[in-house]
Amino acid sequence: MIVLGAGPAGSAAAVTAARAGLRVALVDRAMFPRDKLCGGGITGRAQGFLAQVFGPLPDGLMRPVGFMRLSHNGQDLGTLTCDPPFGTTMRHRFDAALRDIALAAGADDHAGRRAARVEPATGRVTLSCGTVLQAPVLIGADGVHSATARALWGRAHDPARVAFALEVEAPPRPGPDVLDIDLGAADWGYGWAFPKDGSLTLGVGGLAPRNPDLAARLAAYLAAHGAPEGLRVKGHHLPFGEAKTTPGEGRVLLAGDAAGLVDPITGEGIGWAVHSGQLAALAAVRALAADAPGAALGHYTTALAPALEELRRARLLRAIIYARPLRAGFARMLARHPVVQARYLDLMQGRRDYADIRLGSVFRALRRSLAAGLDRARPPG
Ligand SMILES: Cc1cc2nc3c(=O)[nH]c(=O)nc-3n(C[C@H](O)[C@H](O)[C@H](O)COP(=O)(O)OP(=O)(O)OC[C@H]3O[C@@H](n4cnc5c(N)ncnc54)[C@H](O)[C@@H]3O)c2cc1C
Numbered sequence: 001m002i003v004l005g006a007g008p009a010g011s012a013a014a015v016t017a018a019r020a021g022l023r024v025a026l027v028d029r030a031m032f033p034r035d036k037l038c039g040g041g042i043t044g045r046a047q048g049f050l051a052q053v054f055g056p057l058p059d060g061l062m063r064p065v066g067f068m069r070l071s072h073n074g075q076d077l078g079t080l081t082c083d084p085p086f087g088t089t090m091r092h093r094f095d096a097a098l099r100d101i102a103l104a105a106g107a108d109d110h111a112g113r114r115a116a117r118v119e120p121a122t123g124r125v126t127l128s129c130g131t132v133l134q135a136p137v138l139i140g141a142d143g144v145h146s147a148t149a150r151a152l153w154g155r156a157h158d159p160a161r162v163a164f165a166l167e168v169e170a171p172p173r174p175g176p177d178v179l180d181i182d183l184g185a186a187d188w189g190y191g192w193a194f195p196k197d198g199s200l201t202l203g204v205g206g207l208a209p210r211n212p213d214l215a216a217r218l219a220a221y222l223a224a225h226g227a228p229e230g231l232r233v234k235g236h237h238l239p240f241g242e243a244k245t246t247p248g249e250g251r252v253l254l255a256g257d258a259a260g261l262v263d264p265i266t267g268e269g270i271g272w273a274v275h276s277g278q279l280a281a282l283a284a285v286r287a288l289a290a291d292a293p294g295a296a297l298g299h300y301t302t303a304l305a306p307a308l309e310e311l312r313r314a315r316l317l318r319a320i321i322y323a324r325p326l327r328a329g330f331a332r333m334l335a336r337h338p339v340v341q342a343r344y345l346d347l348m349q350g351r352r353d354y355a356d357i358r359l360g361s362v363f364r365a366l367r368r369s370l371a372a373g374l375d376r377a378r379p380p381g
Helices: 008-019 044-054 091-104 147-153 214-224 270-289 293-321 324-336 338-349 359-372
Strands: 002-004 025-028 063-072 075-088 108-111 115-119 124-127 132-134 138-140 163-170 179-182 189-196 199-207 234-238 252-254
Touching: 002 008, 008 025, 008 044, 008 091, 008 270, 025 091, 044 075, 044 091, 044 270, 063 189, 063 324, 063 338, 075 179, 075 189, 075 324, 075 338, 115 147, 138 147, 138 270, 147 252, 163 214, 199 214, 252 270, 252 293, 270 293, 293 324, 293 359, 324 338, 324 359
Parallel strands: 002 025, 002 138, 025 108, 063 179, 138 252
Antiparallel strands: 063 075, 115 124, 124 132, 163 199, 163 234, 179 189, 189 199
């Protein structure tokens, strides 16, 4: 099997397939450790998937953060206790550690080689060094600009649905660790300040077409956090609510960002990347054991269906809580009602499913909140 991309999705696929006894080529254009622009927030859901797929991770890879402060355009909405804590991590260390586990499980290392040509029909991949690999099943875990998805469909994502985010690494701030989330810092998105070992990652991101002024928004967010001037700004896309309904074609399975598996409200992608990488590999193992590689995509699509449904529901909810007129109502309800705060945190941590949220009652509660002001707002049932 060939796995293109050795981020969380690719390493999850590779370790799963290698442990099941498949010969796996794990290809990445980068040498590791390599950086990946990311808030590096690891939710409870992601921690569960990571433990399931990789087993125990090296000590100190994640920094536990026990508090989350919510705000809206700088106005405090409340500070929540995260129990269990969120994790934060620097992706260069994190991704290298996951890839090491995949290599230790027996995956063949093809780092520093770009997939220059992907041929979905034959399962042949030509690497930038000239090596040609071929396998009955190919897992494309090559990120938001996936060369594999482009080889299948001409483009990796829909520009109208993709998000863009800008980030800086700032010096760490004193005091207890708190994850900051400002729901007004970007349109259909938010701003974040995540404490890490030796750094504070600050960023803003949201649906690209709705945020043509993202650089100005980042500047305002940095100023509000007292970040020093002159920090290096980096930007990256994320597939923010455009999960592919069929995650691949023929012998090609897509996982992680390549399949559009990012939560359209929270921007969480690491947990879904690990989960989908594992499911794609298990589907391939099953199909190859039956000598029916063509069946892998069907197995994978079926296994991924609950995750796709979660992300679909999240997109519907996003259309309610991020819509301009209702957003202020959402912020007020968060400020006013501990139960709404607790549910928001549960969704972010993966302790509650979007399927449990009744969209109609959220919509009605937000309208009430807007119409009646804070005092008469009621939380959704
Ligand atoms: C600014 C920002 C902040 C974010 N914050 C968070 C967060 O706090 N928490 C969270 O859960 N998610 C966050 N995300 C989303 C998260 O980063 C992604 O969802 C996650 O990295 C997806 O993992 P992946 O393995 O699918 O892809 P990636 O991590 O992008 O890995 C893809 C790999 O493929 C390789 N590759 C690409 N093209 C080729 C090629 N042609 N040949 C060979 N190799 C190739 C790349 O080098 C890379 O190593 C954030 C995203 C952004 C942009």
